[in-house]
Amino acid sequence: MMAAVAARELADGEIVFVGIGLPNLACNLARRTHAPNLVMIYESGAVGATPSRLPVSIGDPALVTGSLMVCGMADVFQLFLQNGRIEVGFLGGAQVDRHGNINTTVIGPYERPKVRLPGSGGAAEIAIHAQRILIVSKLSPRAFPERVDFVTSPGQRVQRVITDKGVLEPDGAGGELVLTGLYPGVAAADVKAGVGWTLRSRPSLARLDPPTRVELQLLREVLDPERLYLKS
Amino acid sequence: MSLPDAVARFVRDGDVVVIEGFTHLISFAAGHEIIRQRRRDLTLCRLTPDLIYDQMIAAGCAAKLVFSWAGNPGVGSLHAFRRAVEGRELAIEEYSHFGMVARFSAGAARLPFWTLRDYEGTDLPRVNPRIKSVTCPYTGEALATVPALNPDVTIVHAQRADARGNTQIWGLLGVQKEAAFASGRVIVVVEELVDESVIRADPNRTLIPAAIVDAVVVEPWGAHPSYAQGYYDRDNDFYLAWEAISKDPAALTRYLDTFVYGVRDRAEYMEKHAGLAERLKAKEQRCAGVNYGY
Numbered sequence: 308m309m310a311a312v313a314a315r316e317l318a319d320g321e322i323v324f325v326g327i328g329l330p331n332l333a334c335n336l337a338r339r340t341h342a343p344n345l346v347m348i349y350e351s352g353a354v355g356a357t358p359s360r361l362p363v364s365i366g367d368p369a370l371v372t373g374s375l376m377v378c379g380m381a382d383v384f385q386l387f388l389q390n391g392r393i394e395v396g397f398l399g400g401a402q403v404d405r406h407g408n409i410n411t412t413v414i415g416p417y418e419r420p421k422v423r424l425p426g427s428g429g430a431a432e433i434a435i436h437a438q439r440i441l442i443v444s445k446l447s448p449r450a451f452p453e454r455v456d457f458v459t460s461p462g463q464r465v466q467r468v469i470t471d472k473g474v475l476e477p478d479g480a481g482g483e484l485v486l487t488g489l490y491p492g493v494a495a496a497d498v499k500a501g502v503g504w505t506l507r508s509r510p511s512l513a514r515l516d517p518p519t520r521v522e523l524q525l526l527r528e529v530l531d532p533e534r535l536y537l538k539s
Numbered sequence: 540m541s542l543p544d545a546v547a548r549f550v551r552d553g554d555v556v557v558i559e560g561f562t563h564l565i566s567f568a569a570g571h572e573i574i575r576q577r578r579r580d581l582t583l584c585r586l587t588p589d590l591i592y593d594q595m596i597a598a599g600c601a602a603k604l605v606f607s608w609a610g611n612p613g614v615g616s617l618h619a620f621r622r623a624v625e626g627r628e629l630a631i632e633e634y635s636h637f638g639m640v641a642r643f644s645a646g647a648a649r650l651p652f653w654t655l656r657d658y659e660g661t662d663l664p665r666v667n668p669r670i671k672s673v674t675c676p677y678t679g680e681a682l683a684t685v686p687a688l689n690p691d692v693t694i695v696h697a698q699r700a701d702a703r704g705n706t707q708i709w710g711l712l713g714v715q716k717e718a719a720f721a722s723g724r725v726i727v728v729v730e731e732l733v734d735e736s737v738i739r740a741d742p743n744r745t746l747i748p749a750a751i752v753d754a755v756v757v758e759p760w761g762a763h764p765s766y767a768q769g770y771y772d773r774d775n776d777f778y779l780a781w782e783a784i785s786k787d788p789a790a791l792t793r794y795l796d797t798f799v800y801g802v803r804d805r806a807e808y809m810e811k812h813a814g815l816a817e818r819l820k821a822k823e824q825r826c827a828g829v830n831y832g833y
Contacts, residue, residue, distance in 0.1 A: 327613055350636065351561050351711050363775050364612040366562020368768050371710045372824060379712040380561060380586075381644055384637040389656055408660075412633075417666045423624045425610030427635035428587075431661045461660030 308490055309443060310336055310526055310537070311518035313397070313469050316441055322346045323395040324388070324433055325356075327365050328536050329443045330397035335530050336522060348387060350429040352378045361531055384429070388436045396437030396464075398430055399444050402455040405483050405504050407462025409434065409442065410455035417457060427459050434460030442468040446501025453504040473498045474515065478507075488513035542728065542761075542804065545754040546572045549724045554691040555582040557722065558591060561713035562612055563768060566696035566728045567591050568761030571799045571808070574598040584688060586639045586714065590764065590781050593617040594799070596629060597791050603630040605688070607639045611785075614778050618785035633667055638685045643714050645687035646721025654682040693722035695747060696762045698769060699731040700738075704752025707744040710768030719747045728756045730770050740831070758805045763815070771819040 313333035317323060319342040325334045335358070338345045347356050351366040355375025362370055371377055378386070387393055400409035401424050411430055415421030434440055442465060444450060465484075468475040473495075474488035486498050486508040499506045518526070531537045540548075550556060550573055558566050570591040573581075577600075583592050584605040589612070595601055597619035609620050623629035634642065637657055645653035654673060664670040664683075671684050695715045700706040706727045708715065719725045727747065732755070738745060764774035784790045802808045809815065 351563075352713070353711070364562050364773065364778070366612065366711050366773075368563070368710060368766055368772060368821075371768055377709075377711065379716060380636065380714045381640050381717060384640050384655075388637070412662070417662075419627070420625055423609075423621045425608050425616075426606065426633055427661075427663065428608035429636040431635040431663060432637040432655075432657050434661075435657060435659060458660065458662045463660065 308518060309469055309471055311522045312474065312515055313441060313443055314340065314522070316467060316469070317342050317345055317395060320344045321394045322348060322392055324348050324350070324393045324397065324437055326397045326399065327362060328399070330399070331362060332526060332530050332536055333397070333443070336525055339525055339529070340522065348383070348393065350380070350383055352380055352383050354378065354387075361533075361535060363535065384432060388432055391436065391438070393433075393437045394439070396433040396440050398433060398440055398442050398460055400430070400442075400459065401450065403442055403444050403451055403468060404455040404462070405453050407442065407465035407468065407477055407484055408455050408458045409460040409462070410457045411459045412457040414456055430460045434462070434464060437464060439466040440464045441466060444468065444470060446470045446472055446498060448501065448503040451502040470498070470501070472501060474513070475506075483507070485509055486512065488515050490515050491517050540754045540756055542568060542572045542756045542758055543576070545726050545756050546576055549692050549726055549753055550576075550578055551691070552578055553580045554578075555584060557584045557690040557693040557718050559585060559693065559713055559715045559718045560696055560762070560765060561586060561711055562773070563711040563713065563766060564696040564708065564715070564762050565589055565591055565765035566694050566761055567763060567765065568758045568805045569694045569696075569726065569728055570595055573600060574795065574799050584690060586636050587612065588617060588620060590617070590778065593619045593781070593785055594795065596620055596623050597785070597788075598795055598799070601629060603632065605632045605634075607634045607636045611778060611781055613775070614782055616782070619791060622788070632669065633663065634670070634685060635663065638670065639688075640714050640717070642685045642688035643717035643721050645685070646689040647717040650687060652684045652686050654684055656682060658683045688721060690718065690722045692724040692726065693718045694726045694728065695719055696728045696767070697746070698729065698767055699733045700727050700729045700755050701733055701735040701749070702755060703735070703749035704747070704755045705735070705738045705745055705749045706747040706752065707738060707741070708746045709744055712746065716746050719751060724753045725751050726754045726756065727752050728758050728761050730759050730761070730767050732757045741828075760809055760816070761805055763819070766819075769821050771816070771821055774815070774819055
């Protein structure tokens with residue numbers, strides 16, 4: 308469901324900065340359905356990648372074979388990202404807060420971490436330079452605290468947060484995240500229970516369609532047959 | 540030159556060491572040789588420390604880590620790194636990928652720092668005082684700055700080079716060119732030694748010229764468990780297995796004893812991995828080539 312909802316956010320012809328996991332599934336699903344001209348750029352330097360197997364790392368060799376361009380990472384960050392060429396960026400993280408700030412650095416104080424997470428990678432500059440940001444993350448009060456312990460990626464450009472139960476959107480640019488859409492069979496209270504602050508809702512909530520048969524078949528049989536990222 | 544000789548000559552205790560390669564072409568062979576020669580107090584720099592720096596941290600080589608993403612790509616955590624940081628046994632200096640790339644770019648251009656539009660609204664400058672800002676003299680805009688990174692030694696794994704060190708890489712290029720040009724000494728480890736005429740036939744593929752290379756080492760499979768495009772695939776099974784190995788300090792010690800201290804070189808390492816070459820060897824997918832004539 309998350310992958311299908313995320314895929315529908317992408318328009319044909321857009322240039323998208325892809326991450327591993329669900330974002331990669333979503334982009335490849337979009338490319339095989341409504342967005343055949345989606346240009347997928349991976350931070351490892353593959354531009355216009357068309358991976359013939361599910362990449363399990365951001366630098367998988369299958370991203371190179373058959374891509375349109377391979378460039379060094381200085382070019383990725385300077386000529387594509389800082390240049391403003393990336394229209395959509397996908398981010399996820401251990402924590403997402405009320406204002407869409409993301410933490411992938413540390414739980415607890417930085418100097419005395421409870422849990423040391425991997426850190427930014429490209430996430431800081433993706434959040435700053437991609438024209439719009441889509442966050443993909445599963446709901447839980449721990450994952451959605453009122454304030455993140457550390458701002459790795461600022462939330463100003465977040466357009467939508469795609470969770471496993473519904474969709475949140477900022478109330479105005481950089482504003483507080485509010486509930487705007489629900490998945491089939493989910494009540495607003497289920498989403499609110501997964502968020503660590505008092506989540507407000509839009510007056511009328513969108514009902515998001517479940518994945519179509521074609522989307523499900525592509526996801527389960529073509530894109531992730533071994534169910535590395537899909538639950539069911 | 541042999542890898543033991545190259546490490547003995549060019550990697551010293553206390554050095555700032557870079558083994559680059561973004562997922563692709565990571566010189567595990569050189570990392571293992573540094574562990575075997577028991578180098579100490581190294582400042583290890585890499586965008587993604589990956590399994591190789593996790594192993595070097597566990598083996599006690601590192602005093603400090605400079606990085607931008609310290610995870611096991613596609614799997615989860617680097618547990619030796621996490622234990623060292625959570626136990627406050629390892630100094631860290633942390634950037635984002637763009638920040639690290641910019642540091643290498645400044646180092647390669649022999650400038651004191653590099654400017655970038657980054658870090659506004661993030662907490663990274665708060666915990667890393669080396670991330671600063673400067674006012675643009677032309678527009679008045681505030682730009683982030685990061686200091687040049689000029690390693691003592693950079694080690695690059697590549698597909699092929701000639702005997703003098705003209706080095707060709709294809710597939711993901713990472714930040715190896717910038718890291719090599721920024722460095723005081725450069726060791727190149729290659730899958731294949733080729734004649735100079737092979738290099739001259741396709742000069743656009745040369746990433747690192749012999750002029751900046753101090754040692755050329757031939758070490759087939761030297762990037763395993765990372766990969767070399769056109770030679771062998773990434774050993775994703777090993778990256779998955781590292782989760783359990785690195786989580787348990789005793790298992791990690793056993794790993795190092797068996798596959799690092801317990802072998803003399805890469806050839807012996809490969810002998811201990813029966814069936815590996817057959818499992819990971821790359822399929823043929825050649826490009827047509829171009830006309831360099833005039």
